[in-house]
Amino acid sequence: MARRKIVAGNWKMNKTPSEAKALCEELIPLVKSDDVDVVFCVPAIDIPAAVEAVKGTNICIGAENLYFEDKGAYTGEISADMLLDAGVKFVIIGHSERREYFAETDETVNKKVKKAIEKGLTPIICCGESLTQRKQGIYLDWIRMQIKIAFQDVAAADAAKTVIAYEPIWAIGTGETATDDQAEEVCKAIRDCICEIYDQATAEAIRIQYGGSVNAGNAASLFSKPDIDGGLVGGASLKADFGKIVNYK
Ligand code: 13P
Numbered sequence: 001m002a003r004r005k006i007v008a009g010n011w012k013m014n015k016t017p018s019e020a021k022a023l024c025e026e027l028i029p030l031v032k033s034d035d036v037d038v039v040f041c042v043p044a045i046d047i048p049a050a051v052e053a054v055k056g057t058n059i060c061i062g063a064e065n066l067y068f069e070d071k072g073a074y075t076g077e078i079s080a081d082m083l084l085d086a087g088v089k090f091v092i093i094g095h096s097e098r099r100e101y102f103a104e105t106d107e108t109v110n111k112k113v114k115k116a117i118e119k120g121l122t123p124i125i126c127c128g129e130s131l132t133q134r135k136q137g138i139y140l141d142w143i144r145m146q147i148k149i150a151f152q153d154v155a156a157a158d159a160a161k162t163v164i165a166y167e168p169i170w171a172i173g174t175g176e177t178a179t180d181d182q183a184e185e186v187c188k189a190i191r192d193c194i195c196e197i198y199d200q201a202t203a204e205a206i207r208i209q210y211g212g213s214v215n216a217g218n219a220a221s222l223f224s225k226p227d228i229d230g231g232l233v234g235g236a237s238l239k240a241d242f243g244k245i246v247n248y249k
Contacts, residue, residue, distance in 0.1 A: 005223060006163060006207050006230040007246045008039035008062060008124060009237025010092060011046070020046035023238065024053035030243025032058060036230065038246055039090050040237070041124070044078050051087035062090030062124065065098060068111035080119035091116050092232075094126045094150065096169045106149035113150055117158045124163045124209070124232065125150050127190070131170035139168075143186060144193045156198040160205035164190055165232040171212025173234060180221050183210040187227035216244035223248055 015023055020042055031038045041062035042050045050061045067077035083091060093116065094109035109125065116123040127146040129139035143166070151159055166186050171178050178186075187208045195203035210222050211232030222228055233245055 003205070003207055003229050004035065004037060006037040006039065006209065007219075007242075008041055008090065008092075008163075008165075008209065008230070008232050009242055010064065010095070010211070010232055010234050011040065011042045011237060012064070012097070012234060013043060014238055015043065015046055017046050017049040021049045021053050024050050024059070026240065027242055028054065028057050028059065030240055031246045033246050036246050039124075041090065041092050047083070047086045047088060060089040061087060062092060063088050064092050064095070066091050066093070066112055066116060066121070068108065068115040070115075080115050080121055083121060084119060088121065090122045090124055090163075092126065092165075093123045094146075096126060096128055096167060096172065106146055109146075109150050110152050113154060113162070117154065117162070122161060122163060124165050126165045126167055126211070126232070128167040128169050128172075128212075134168065134170065140186065140189050143190060147190055147193045148197065151194075151197055156202045159194065159198055160202045163207045163209060164194075165209040165211045166190060167211035167232060173213070175213050177213040177215075177218050177222075178210065180225055183222055184225040184227055187225070191227050214245060216241040219245040219248040 038058055039060045039062045041064050063083050066080050067074055093112045098104045113123050127143050129142050133139050133142050168178050190208055191203045194206055207229040209230045209232045210228050214231040214233045215236045
């Protein structure tokens with residue numbers, strides 16, 4: 001069975017709540033689609049405004065992070081229950097910016113993935129190599145390690161419902177996109193790794209996005225690759241162009 005494409009915007013630290021409402025309203029008519037799942041991952045404080053704005057549309061709201069404990073003395077953190085209660089369906093976990101600036105590790109990514117799954121949120125699990133790692137020729141080993149740790153103690157049936165985002169760090173916000181073949185090589189390697197950890201059925205079911213300077217001009221060729229099931233989009237998700245990316249065909 002063909003996998004349904006999923007295109008998610010990662011707004012990062014952009015838009016106030018009132019700006020978020022306005023952007024949702026601008027994008028709603030542009031991202032209508034019968035065959036692509038559409039997610040806006042927004043800053044935590046924008047979640048109520050975004051959930052309200054997209055009611056009755058095909059858009060789901062996602063968060064950009066969560067904490068792996070249920071509750072307690074974790075000043076500044078946000079729990080899965082809080083996100084769920086606010087109407088969130090998806091959560092980005094382990095984005096390279098969180099790994100770089102907020103000391104996230106493969107181990108905390110694994111804890112967050114398990115908590116999201118336990119609570120019924122769909123994790124969008126990020127992985128990807130630096131330019132140095134690509135030049136060293138270790139990028140596939142690196143990403144296989146990230147995937148193996150992220151999925152430690154996750155059951156096959158749960159893994160099948162998650163989303164993985166391959167985001168080469170050198171392509172994020174740089175305007176330098178991985179070529180279609182470079183992106184496909186890694187997305188296929190990730191699927192093969194899922195097959196090794198679990199089985200063919202899980203590998204066939206899981207959706208793998210490419211992220212890194214996706215735009216209205218390159219989405220169609222990237223998304224036509226057999227192992228690329230959509231995109232995780234940064235800069236271009238804040239513009240009308242996001243509609244063109246969702247409706248790439
Ligand atoms: P850009 O699309 O701005 O390169 O960002 C990609 C990204 O980090 C999405 O999570």
